[in-house]
Amino acid sequence: xxxxxxKVLIVVAALAAIAIIVPNTxxxxxxxxxxxxxxxILVMSLDILLGYTGLPxxxxxxxxxxxxxxxxxxxxxxxxxxGYDFWxxxxxxxxxxAALAAIxxxxxxxATGVYFLMITLALGQCAWGxxxxxxxLTGGDNGINLRARPKFGIDLANEVTFFYLVFVLxxxxxxxxxxxxxxxxxxxxxxxxxxxxxxxxxxxxTWLHKYIAFIIAGGFGGLxxxxxxxxxxxxxxxxxxxxxxxxxxxxxxxxxxxxxxxGVIGAFIVFGLREYLSTLVxxxxxxxxxxxxxxxxxxxxxxxxxxERLRQRRAATGNREDVKKMAPVxx
Amino acid sequence: MNTQFWLTQAFNGISYGxxxxxxxxxxxxxxxxxxxxxxxxxxxxxxGGYVALSVIWTTGSWLLAIPVAALTIAVVGVAMExxxxxxxxxxxxxxxxxxxxxxxxxxxxxxxxxxxxxxDINPPDALTxxxxxxxxxxxxxxIFMIGTALVIGVVLWLVMEKTRMGAAVRATVDDAQMARGxxxxxxxxxxxxxxxxxxxxxxxxxxxxxxxxIYPGLDFxxxxxxxxxxxxxxxGSLGGAxxxxxxxxxxxxxxxxxxxxxxxxxxxxxxxxxxxxxxxGLFGRE
Numbered sequence: 001x002x003x004x005x006x007k008v009l010i011v012v013a014a015l016a017a018i019a020i021i022v023p024n025t026x027x028x029x030x031x032x033x034x035x036x037x038x039x040x041i042l043v044m045s046l047d048i049l050l051g052y053t054g055l056p057x058x059x060x061x062x063x064x065x066x067x068x069x070x071x072x073x074x075x076x077x078x079x080x081x082x083g084y085d086f087w088x089x090x091x092x093x094x095x096x097x098a099a100l101a102a103i104x105x106x107x108x109x110x111a112t113g114v115y116f117l118m119i120t121l122a123l124g125q126c127a128w129g130x131x132x133x134x135x136x137l138t139g140g141d142n143g144i145n146l147r148a149r150p151k152f153g154i155d156l157a158n159e160v161t162f163f164y165l166v167f168v169l170x171x172x173x174x175x176x177x178x179x180x181x182x183x184x185x186x187x188x189x190x191x192x193x194x195x196x197x198x199x200x201x202x203x204x205x206t207w208l209h210k211y212i213a214f215i216i217a218g219g220f221g222g223l224x225x226x227x228x229x230x231x232x233x234x235x236x237x238x239x240x241x242x243x244x245x246x247x248x249x250x251x252x253x254x255x256x257x258x259x260x261x262x263g264v265i266g267a268f269i270v271f272g273l274r275e276y277l278s279t280l281v282x283x284x285x286x287x288x289x290x291x292x293x294x295x296x297x298x299x300x301x302x303x304x305x306x307x308e309r310l311r312q313r314r315a316a317t318g319n320r321e322d323v324k325k326m327a328p329v330x331x
Numbered sequence: 332m333n334t335q336f337w338l339t340q341a342f343n344g345i346s347y348g349x350x351x352x353x354x355x356x357x358x359x360x361x362x363x364x365x366x367x368x369x370x371x372x373x374x375x376x377x378x379g380g381y382v383a384l385s386v387i388w389t390t391g392s393w394l395l396a397i398p399v400a401a402l403t404i405a406v407v408g409v410a411m412e413x414x415x416x417x418x419x420x421x422x423x424x425x426x427x428x429x430x431x432x433x434x435x436x437x438x439x440x441x442x443x444x445x446x447x448x449x450x451d452i453n454p455p456d457a458l459t460x461x462x463x464x465x466x467x468x469x470x471x472x473x474i475f476m477i478g479t480a481l482v483i484g485v486v487l488w489l490v491m492e493k494t495r496m497g498a499a500v501r502a503t504v505d506d507a508q509m510a511r512g513x514x515x516x517x518x519x520x521x522x523x524x525x526x527x528x529x530x531x532x533x534x535x536x537x538x539x540x541x542x543x544x545i546y547p548g549l550d551f552x553x554x555x556x557x558x559x560x561x562x563x564x565x566x567g568s569l570g571g572a573x574x575x576x577x578x579x580x581x582x583x584x585x586x587x588x589x590x591x592x593x594x595x596x597x598x599x600x601x602x603x604x605x606x607x608x609x610x611x612g613l614f615g616r617e
Contacts, residue, residue: 129595
């Protein structure tokens with residue numbers, strides 16, 4: 001229990017450090033952090049499925065897409081969501097994405113393991129296909145450019161102000177998701193992840209648990225989408241494409257699935273490598289690929305699992321020394 | 332919208348399906364034998380095309396490019412399976428993620444070696460002509476594609492159904508544990524199937540490169556379509572892959588011609604529905 005408190009304190013301190021340090025750096029770092037924070041919400045939403053429920057989804061970008069396209073279409077067609085009504089767009093983005101998840105979930109939830117992976121891939125591709133081809137609504141391959149960010153008392157065109165908005169919504173999402181996974185509901189999700197049959201025998205409606213988790217994850221994905229639209233200033237099929245879903249999945253695994261914060265760390269590392277390293281060296285994508293491959297080969301529990309592994313190793317070597325000490329006695 | 336339109340579209344769909352069969356059958360067998368969702372299968376397709384380009388540039392021979400490219404990628408596939416996938420043991424999620432990591436590495440390598448330009452693989456002149464059958468112009472190249480897929484399909488079917496090796500593969504698909512129990516070396520089967528899958532995907536890349544082009548990003552475009560083939564047809568079954576390829580080829584062509592705005596939706600929505608109802612695909616082995 002105590003170590004849990006320390007972990008929470010570390011996270012709070014890290015968030016405070018980001019909130020204080022980042023606005024005082026250059027605009028490149030601010031933009032990079034804003035992007036990473038917005039995308040982190042999607043990665044955390046995926047972690048609820050992957051890490052806490054044991055459902056590896058390959059279509060999480062669909063919900064990002066719903067939120068992002070909704071924001072872009074409302075803003076460019078109806079000039080809606082550029083004032084105080086921005087908050088209405090946030091709510092709508094969450095609701096629409098959750099609604100899509102409710103539809104997709106009906107099809108996907110029954111499947112497990114690799115089949116869940118495939119069916120979410122197929123559903124994600126449905127969303128991508130619409131974004132890519134439905135020219136009259138989505139602008140097709142070119143996407144939609146957002147001309148302005150919302151203004152309501154505060155002007156979000158200012159990058160520091162916008163950073164704080166994303167930061168606050170990110171922190172709220174983290175808090176909500178943390179509460180969720182620590183709640184009895186979250187505990188039963190973990191139970192399903194460990195052994196679904198046992199949970200069924202204990203009388204839990206596992207289908208409903210997974211379905212609700214799927215919808216909640218979709219809703220957070222929608223929130224990430226609304227923020228992403230205004231962060232990037234453009235919404236295109238790129239945001240819904242398979243590689244975006246794969247990115248989110250890899251970020252979660254890189255940081256450590258089932259930790260929420262791990263996904264955030266993964267997102268920062270990937271965005272850092274991609275946007276910062278790419279300005280320095282031409283081989284940055286090798287670095288990214290190597291990071292993925294090495295993580296999966298040698299760190300199945302992700303970066304967040306390192307302290308635990310070190311502790312285990314120390315315990316293991318300690319035991320071996322004990323054995324050595326014992327050896328002469330027995331022989 | 333006369334008969335000619337329907338016939339032309341059907342012909343195009345079937346020839347596209349022939350190409351998809353090459354990509355899908357390998358993916359299907361890999362999944363069937365190893366339960367691995369190989370997300371670098373699209374990369375094999377693209378790399379096959381690129382290697383073929385290099386061969387054509389240096390030797391000028393298109394005929395030589397086909398086997399060289401396919402074999403090269405088969406070696407890449409085997410190396411990946413032996414060195415990285417095999418040591419992971421049975422852990423589907425990690426294996427899937429590993430294949431994605433490789434897809435990204437391949438993407439960057441391709442960009443470095445072959446630049447980001449769009450290329451076309453030009454087949455020999457003899458195959459660029461068209462023949463006229465009953466008022467329909469049928470490009471010889473597309474007929475060649477259908478022929479290749481037919482030959483490969485028949486050979487694969489014969490090997491799978493009539494040889495001891497094929498029986499071992501089918502046994503592994505049905506129940507790997509039991510197959511090991513009766514003395515089948517499933518590890519060797521996995522290696523062979525992975526090589527075969529990579530070979531077929533690369534072959535598809537060389538042949539498809541003539542009318543799809545070869546360009547960065549083709550790998551992740553091809554991948555979900557190949558999955559649609561596998562899922563509609565059923566995982567681990569050759570006949571299923573053939574039917575899946577035909578369905579997807581036709582659906583893709585008619586979808587794009589008839590309802591351009593929702594054409595991809597018409598492809599992937601049935602795929603999701605089939606998965607939801609029957610996860611092993613329409614003709615999958617249980």
